[in-house]
Amino acid sequence: MLVCPANCGTGQQKFNLQGDNPQGRRKIMTLPQRPNAEYPVNPNSSGLSKDWVVGFVDGEGCFHVAINKNPQTKFGYQIIPEFVLVQHKRDINLLYRLRTFFGCGVVRKNKEERYCLRIIKLENLLNVVVPFFEMHPLKSKKNVDFKKFAYVVKLMSEGKHLTLEGFNEISKMASEMNRKVDRIKIESTPCKNTGI
Amino acid sequence: MLVCPANCGTGQQKFNLQGDNPQGRRKIMTLPQRPNAEYPVNPNSSGLSKDWVVGFVDGEGCFHVAINKNPQTKFGYQIIPEFVLVQHKRDINLLYRLRTFFGCGVVRKNKEERYCLRIIKLENLLNVVVPFFEMHPLKSKKNVDFKKFAYVVKLMSEGKHLTLEGFNEISKMASEMNRKVDRIKIESTPCKNTGI
Numbered sequence: 001m002l003v004c005p006a007n008c009g010t011g012q013q014k015f016n017l018q019g020d021n022p023q024g025r026r027k028i029m030t031l032p033q034r035p036n037a038e039y040p041v042n043p044n045s046s047g048l049s050k051d052w053v054v055g056f057v058d059g060e061g062c063f064h065v066a067i068n069k070n071p072q073t074k075f076g077y078q079i080i081p082e083f084v085l086v087q088h089k090r091d092i093n094l095l096y097r098l099r100t101f102f103g104c105g106v107v108r109k110n111k112e113e114r115y116c117l118r119i120i121k122l123e124n125l126l127n128v129v130v131p132f133f134e135m136h137p138l139k140s141k142k143n144v145d146f147k148k149f150a151y152v153v154k155l156m157s158e159g160k161h162l163t164l165e166g167f168n169e170i171s172k173m174a175s176e177m178n179r180k181v182d183r184i185k186i187e188s189t190p191c192k193n194t195g196i
Numbered sequence: 197m198l199v200c201p202a203n204c205g206t207g208q209q210k211f212n213l214q215g216d217n218p219q220g221r222r223k224i225m226t227l228p229q230r231p232n233a234e235y236p237v238n239p240n241s242s243g244l245s246k247d248w249v250v251g252f253v254d255g256e257g258c259f260h261v262a263i264n265k266n267p268q269t270k271f272g273y274q275i276i277p278e279f280v281l282v283q284h285k286r287d288i289n290l291l292y293r294l295r296t297f298f299g300c301g302v303v304r305k306n307k308e309e310r311y312c313l314r315i316i317k318l319e320n321l322l323n324v325v326v327p328f329f330e331m332h333p334l335k336s337k338k339n340v341d342f343k344k345f346a347y348v349v350k351l352m353s354e355g356k357h358l359t360l361e362g363f364n365e366i367s368k369m370a371s372e373m374n375r376k377v378d379r380i381k382i383e384s385t386p387c388k389n390t391g392i
Binding site (some may be wrong): 055060078087097142 | 245290
């Protein structure tokens with residue numbers, strides 16, 4: 001069971017992804033919970049305080065919503081919200097400590113001598129990252145990006161990215177965020193058979 | 197009177213700069229204390245916690261020792277230790293809050309759309325910045341640079357930069373730090389009259 005490092009009380013919250021279906025009824029899927037074996041979920045074992053993490057993320061963190069071409073998705077684009085922290089390899093240990101703090105994410109090579117902690121699973125963003133920074137707000141203007149990011153994550157958790165209106169709303173948010181993403185506006189739902 | 201934000205008990209410490217003199221006796225100068233009129237010295241009024249500041253500096257801070265040519269100094273070079281935080285202009289307010297937190301420093305334009313908080317006065321570095329980060333250590337490898345920086349500040353506060361050995365020691369430290377500085381080694385004390 002995921003536990004939010006902020007003890008936000010969201011640790012036992014179930015994560016529901018609402019997909020659309022042709023009958024117009026909501027289809028509720030419960031995602032499997034991530035096993036704890038890999039990540040100790042006691043954030044105290046990281047040796048990092050909540051305030052330190054907020055300060056560090058104010059300096060180095062990035063909340064990003066990528067929109068990548070993917071013909072296998074409904075609108076031809078895949079929306080990928082991600083929380084990323086990049087460090088020089090000499091501080092890879094700090095990235096592992098941050099992974100321990102959040103209890104999720106993957107540390108991997110970024111480019112050249114840089115490594116990153118990347119939290120990309122919607123489940124983890126919704127239940128861990130977003131509640132933490134809602135309870136412990138960033139002090140820099142990065143908080144504006146975070147609020148847009150949180151909005152996108154919540155829309156996606158409700159399956160809104162699968163509707164025309166929701167997709168365009170998310171695309172608008174993404175285009176306004178820190179690392180500029182070109183705004184993609186879909187005019188109508190494509191027909192799978194004709195590709196239109 | 198300067199007050200260390202970490203309440204290190206150094207707030208009332210006097211700052212002594214020991215210069216050399218031809219008779220070989222130590223000359224003790226007491227530097228004037230900075231008036232408080234400009235900077236509120238209650239760090240709580242910044243709204244920043246100590247841990248947040250440490251985290252932010254782990255991400256964004258820079259401890260730097262510049263060695264610039266200056267023919268008016270004893271060895272022809274001026275040593276300038278500085279603590280710098282750079283932010284995009286949208287976060288200039290955060291720099292002012294950090295200045296309030298430390299109770300010293302100057303916020304000014306850096307380049308293009310970036311601004312910086314710069315603490316350069318040896319008095320402030322010795323009595324405020326160094327004690328704060330000694331009491332609240334950085335968690336990244338930046339702490340290695342900080343320790344060298346603190347060593348340089350202490351050597352300078354004892355006037356060691358005015359001796360051949362001290363100058364070369366500081367130059368060695370500076371060349372090993374984050375932003376690489378070419379190591380300058382002085383072989384002998386120049387004679388003012390001949391310029392040798």
